[in-house]
Amino acid sequence: MTPWTQRILQAFPEDLSSFWIASDPDNLLLDERILRVLRDRGFEVIPFEDSIAFRVEYEERYRSAWDSGCAGTCKALVLQYSGTDLNILPWDYLHRARKVDLSLADLMPKLNSTVIRQIDSAHLETLFVAHNSFASQVLGESLTKEFLLTHLFEISPHLLRKPETFWREAFGLLYRGVVLPPILAQHVAKILSDTAVGHLPVEDLLSSKSTMVRTVQSAWSRFLEAQGVEIYHPDRDPRTEAINSVEIPFDHADIRVIVDTLFLEGALQPVNVRSTPTALPDWIKLGAIQSSINLRDLVGSGIESVAAKLPTSEATHRDWIDAAKRLAETIYRFHELPSEDAAVLRPAMRKLQLEADTRLREWVQKRFQDLPSLPVAKAPVMVHHIPRYLSTRRNAGEARIALLVFDGMALDQWVQIREYLSSRAPDITTDENGCFAWLPSLTSVSRQALFSGLRPREFPASLETTAQEASLWSRFWLENGLRGGEVYYRKAIKRTEQLSELDAAVSTPSIKVAGIVVDMIDELVHGAMLGKRGLSSQIREWCETGFVEQLLNLLIAKGFHVYVTADHGNVDADGIGRINQGVISEVKGERVRTYRNETLASTVPIDTDAFPFRGPGLPLDFLPLYANGRGAFVPVGQQVVAHGGMSVEELIVPFVKVGMKKEHNAA
Numbered sequence: 001m002t003p004w005t006q007r008i009l010q011a012f013p014e015d016l017s018s019f020w021i022a023s024d025p026d027n028l029l030l031d032e033r034i035l036r037v038l039r040d041r042g043f044e045v046i047p048f049e050d051s052i053a054f055r056v057e058y059e060e061r062y063r064s065a066w067d068s069g070c071a072g073t074c075k076a077l078v079l080q081y082s083g084t085d086l087n088i089l090p091w092d093y094l095h096r097a098r099k100v101d102l103s104l105a106d107l108m109p110k111l112n113s114t115v116i117r118q119i120d121s122a123h124l125e126t127l128f129v130a131h132n133s134f135a136s137q138v139l140g141e142s143l144t145k146e147f148l149l150t151h152l153f154e155i156s157p158h159l160l161r162k163p164e165t166f167w168r169e170a171f172g173l174l175y176r177g178v179v180l181p182p183i184l185a186q187h188v189a190k191i192l193s194d195t196a197v198g199h200l201p202v203e204d205l206l207s208s209k210s211t212m213v214r215t216v217q218s219a220w221s222r223f224l225e226a227q228g229v230e231i232y233h234p235d236r237d238p239r240t241e242a243i244n245s246v247e248i249p250f251d252h253a254d255i256r257v258i259v260d261t262l263f264l265e266g267a268l269q270p271v272n273v274r275s276t277p278t279a280l281p282d283w284i285k286l287g288a289i290q291s292s293i294n295l296r297d298l299v300g301s302g303i304e305s306v307a308a309k310l311p312t313s314e315a316t317h318r319d320w321i322d323a324a325k326r327l328a329e330t331i332y333r334f335h336e337l338p339s340e341d342a343a344v345l346r347p348a349m350r351k352l353q354l355e356a357d358t359r360l361r362e363w364v365q366k367r368f369q370d371l372p373s374l375p376v377a378k379a380p381v382m383v384h385h386i387p388r389y390l391s392t393r394r395n396a397g398e399a400r401i402a403l404l405v406f407d408g409m410a411l412d413q414w415v416q417i418r419e420y421l422s423s424r425a426p427d428i429t430t431d432e433n434g435c436f437a438w439l440p441s442l443t444s445v446s447r448q449a450l451f452s453g454l455r456p457r458e459f460p461a462s463l464e465t466t467a468q469e470a471s472l473w474s475r476f477w478l479e480n481g482l483r484g485g486e487v488y489y490r491k492a493i494k495r496t497e498q499l500s501e502l503d504a505a506v507s508t509p510s511i512k513v514a515g516i517v518v519d520m521i522d523e524l525v526h527g528a529m530l531g532k533r534g535l536s537s538q539i540r541e542w543c544e545t546g547f548v549e550q551l552l553n554l555l556i557a558k559g560f561h562v563y564v565t566a567d568h569g570n571v572d573a574d575g576i577g578r579i580n581q582g583v584i585s586e587v588k589g590e591r592v593r594t595y596r597n598e599t600l601a602s603t604v605p606i607d608t609d610a611f612p613f614r615g616p617g618l619p620l621d622f623l624p625l626y627a628n629g630r631g632a633f634v635p636v637g638q639q640v641v642a643h644g645g646m647s648v649e650e651l652i653v654p655f656v657k658v659g660m661k662k663e664h665n666a667a
Helices: 003-009 032-040 051-067 091-096 121-134 141-151 163-176 182-192 202-207 209-226 238-242 253-264 292-308 317-336 339-373 383-395 411-424 443-452 469-479 496-506 520-526 531-543 547-557
Strands: 019-023 043-047 076-081 098-101 271-275 401-406 428-436 487-493 513-518 561-565 571-575 592-595 610-612 623-627 639-642 652-660
Touching: 003 032, 003 121, 019 091, 032 043, 032 339, 043 339, 051 076, 121 141, 141 182, 163 202, 163 209, 163 253, 182 202, 202 209, 209 271, 209 428, 253 292, 292 317, 292 339, 317 339, 317 411, 317 428, 317 531, 317 652, 383 401, 383 428, 383 443, 383 469, 383 561, 401 443, 401 547, 411 428, 411 531, 411 547, 411 652, 428 547, 443 469, 469 487, 469 513, 487 496, 496 547, 520 531, 531 547, 531 571, 531 639, 547 561, 547 652
Parallel strands: 019 076, 019 098, 043 076, 401 513, 401 561, 487 513
Antiparallel strands: 428 652, 561 652, 571 639, 592 623, 610 623
């Protein structure tokens, strides 16, 4: 156990109380590592987000048991309150509970609390140790920023005055998948403003992965041309010529050693080339694809690299999202291969996918229960967090917000759409993250959670249908300060000829939030006959109609801040045989079946290759049964593209902020 975890947990001595109230304005308890240890000790932490929902859970699961002298569903309950004034809580809670105060200002008093509140909770353990070891006096705002840069990110901005040193550190951050909080990126940019790198968009490069990647990709193409490489530009857009004319010293020894890994894992995309000089170094060839064999070798090496970095049982949800993104990049490239090259790599690709799914299943069964309670201020962790996150963005100044839900879109399919946009619509930018769908990963479960901001157990009456989505979406925003005429919902949009109608609807100035379901991918999934590789070709044809970029441009032009996500993904699956139970199963998905009580669930034949997992947040009378591995409840030997299960490709979905490119005047 780390010193940080010990310090938090010392506020909760075991056997001292069965009910606690934690004043926790910095959401310190809602870190999954803290939740994990508390749960192992018999404590359950529930955020006080909705007074009615908390009251129902408190009365049903805890108070009635305590009053009758029983232990309840756990040893102790912690009400986590993100405010500081406990007096707004019900009197009976305050009377019964033991109270605790937790805050960053108290735990790290020598650092400026305004600054350290901008740091992601993943860094707090490291920062706490550094505070106790190296902060010898109280530090002001500026010195706190220097302290964080030094001890968290191992960067000294005063040493980045030369291009090669700046880019070395920037590439190091990209390699580690780290971006600086804006408050620190601004600090670095200010220090470097009058140096040899002052002309660069330093703040954006260090705080936005998408800006960094776009800049590096553009510079890589120019670097290749300077090495005598002839680049293939089939759809070259003249607008790209003037964008990001930044020169990067790729051949510097400290940068060169990172570049190959970035290409292998998909952080950077290789450039298609017509010809290369004979003496071109191997490390450059990795980012210059001249033939399908080159691409096949790159995909093969990428499979090995991704497999070597699969998360362990002690991983965090961030580790799994990062792994899912690396896997998605590799799957996308695999689907881009010619059939004969894909056939060579198919066994290795399949092995990687199965291993990733096995590890995720083990992790889900231990840790998924903590995800619904994690904080959403910096990014949604699960799809039902998305409305609350968007509400915080409105409060931060994003007056108009459009949420595009690409029904059934897996992460690898988002990568395909993103790469299409990068070539056809270079002004469009994407800041990419990921989040978890609900289990089972069915549309009626996960998409309703997404639009309502609720856990599935909070909409039990509509759990088998999506008919209530519009009202649930409106209800959320009405409860968060909007009026009925300011909320828009539209589903079943997928073709360019539908955009004029959408244009007219969202042109109304009164519309503040728009929820839009784009259902083409889900429609293609349910008709897919040639697996996900065949589905990839259909998605490419759909993109070529211009629908996606026209939709994004339309919304951005209307002043909307646009977010793209999915309710679940999809996966290639093999038939394990149907379960013939008539109407016993309420939901007959291809990857999951659900039952309304234990008696019905017990009628499943014992030799069925499936497993039960109830998971958190579901109604007590909603019992899912999942097909094992990549199985599906269809005839043996039949192959389908399906969803509902807990594979990486089904469960972890994209969450992307889409915008327009900023222009930087590069020297």
